Amino acid sequence: MFHLRKVSRDVARVAVKTRRLSSAPERSLVDLSVDKEGIAIVQMQRAPVNSLNIELMRTICDSVSDLEKDKCKGMILTSASPNIFSAGMDLMELHNPDMKRLEEFSKSMFDLVLKLFGSKIVTTAAIDGYSGAGACVVALALDYRSMTAGKARIGLNDTAVGIPPAKWVADLMTRTMGQRNTELALTSSFMFPAERALQVGLVDEVAKDKEDAVERCKKFIKLYDNILPAVRTHTKLSLRQDFIVEFEKNREQYLKDFMNTITNPAFQNGLDIYISSLKQKKVKAAA
Numbered sequence: 543m544f545h546l547r548k549v550s551r552d553v554a555r556v557a558v559k560t561r562r563l564s565s566a567p568e569r570s571l572v573d574l575s576v577d578k579e580g581i582a583i584v585q586m587q588r589a590p591v592n593s594l595n596i597e598l599m600r601t602i603c604d605s606v607s608d609l610e611k612d613k614c615k616g617m618i619l620t621s622a623s624p625n626i627f628s629a630g631m632d633l634m635e636l637h638n639p640d641m642k643r644l645e646e647f648s649k650s651m652f653d654l655v656l657k658l659f660g661s662k663i664v665t666t667a668a669i670d671g672y673s674g675a676g677a678c679v680v681a682l683a684l685d686y687r688s689m690t691a692g693k694a695r696i697g698l699n700d701t702a703v704g705i706p707p708a709k710w711v712a713d714l715m716t717r718t719m720g721q722r723n724t725e726l727a728l729t730s731s732f733m734f735p736a737e738r739a740l741q742v743g744l745v746d747e748v749a750k751d752k753e754d755a756v757e758r759c760k761k762f763i764k765l766y767d768n769i770l771p772a773v774r775t776h777t778k779l780s781l782r783q784d785f786i787v788e789f790e791k792n793r794e795q796y797l798k799d800f801m802n803t804i805t806n807p808a809f810q811n812g813l814d815i816y817i818s819s820l821k822q823k824k825v826k827a828a829a
């Protein structure tokens with residue numbers, strides 16, 4: 543498990559809300575703005591790489607709940623980090639974890655995926671940069687993804703780190719990319735550049751830069767201008783209900799599986815090496 547492998551805004555603001563967290567009162571993890579058309583930009587800003595810890599996942603989840611209450615038209619999830627959408631789950635949450643916190647972490651991850659997947663509003667992502675593993679799962683839970691051409695990569699690299707992907711993760715990907723493409727993507731842990739991601743349906747459009755990616759998300763959200771929101775939501779949720787029901791039914795088992803994977807000593811040993819390799823890469827780059 544966890545084998546070592548090289549890993550390698552202008553919006554006229556009508557309402558601007560910036561969430562602050564009790565655990566990080568001096569700095570907000572997400573910048574949330576809503577334009578005059580009711581389209582929200584939820585910009586992750588957990589430096590340096592928007593890794594998903596409990597607080598960031600809860601903040602995104604709460605932001606979506608607020609936007610639903612405010613009857614926003616839609617949201618665009620994006621990142622303040624240059625060249626990185628998100629580095630996936632926060633490895634520090636997984637490394638020698640406190641059991642109670644790990645359980646909370648897992649719950650926050652499940653809550654976030656279900657909140658995004660079952661959201662009443664139109665949910666999109668403007669992906670400008672690396673979007674691996676947990677970040678890819680978050681993107682898959684949304685209605686639409688635009689991704690910038692160039693260095694950005696997206697994919698689920700669980701098998702590359704010695705972990706078979708959870709069934710619900712494979713199911714989520716299959717819904718978007720189909721069985722064959724999911725099989726290839728998951729077994730190979732391929733990290734897709736935007737054009738390849740478009741070919742397999744992992745993203746919906748390729749953008750030339752972040753601004754273009756955001757504009758494409760807005761255009762997608764506005765496609766629904768002539769559809770009654772309640773009718774759109776009803777249709778979306780009826781098509782997604784099977785996944786949500788199945789997830790809720792198996793939630794306890796998914797939790798146990800996750801806890802078992804993370805607490806396995808072999809996983810922890812591999813993670814030690816993996817984290818060291820990430821740090822080492824930096825030392826080498828500085829030399």
Ligand SMILES: CC/C=C\C/C=C\C/C=C\CC/C=C/CC(=O)SCCNC(=O)CCNC(=O)[C@H](O)C(C)(C)COP(=O)(O)OP(=O)(O)OC[C@H]1O[C@@H](n2cnc3c(N)ncnc32)[C@H](O)[C@@H]1OP(=O)(O)O
Binds near residue numbers: 634672676700708711
């Ligand atoms: C593990 C899964 C287990 C079980 C699955 C069970 C159930 C299924 C549940 C969910 C399904 C989805 C699975 C998700 C698992 C994950 O998401 S694990 C995380 C996977 N992500 C990665 O492997 C990315 C690792 N990072 C990188 O490759 C690079 O850092 C990146 C390309 C993102 C950026 O490169 P660069 O700009 O050069 O920056 P640095 O590498 O120098 O990094 C800057 C600092 O950030 C730290 N960092 C990087 N990634 C993470 C991270 N994911 N978590 C925490 N910290 C991270 C890096 O160490 C540097 O720190 P430093 O400044 O040195 O202190």
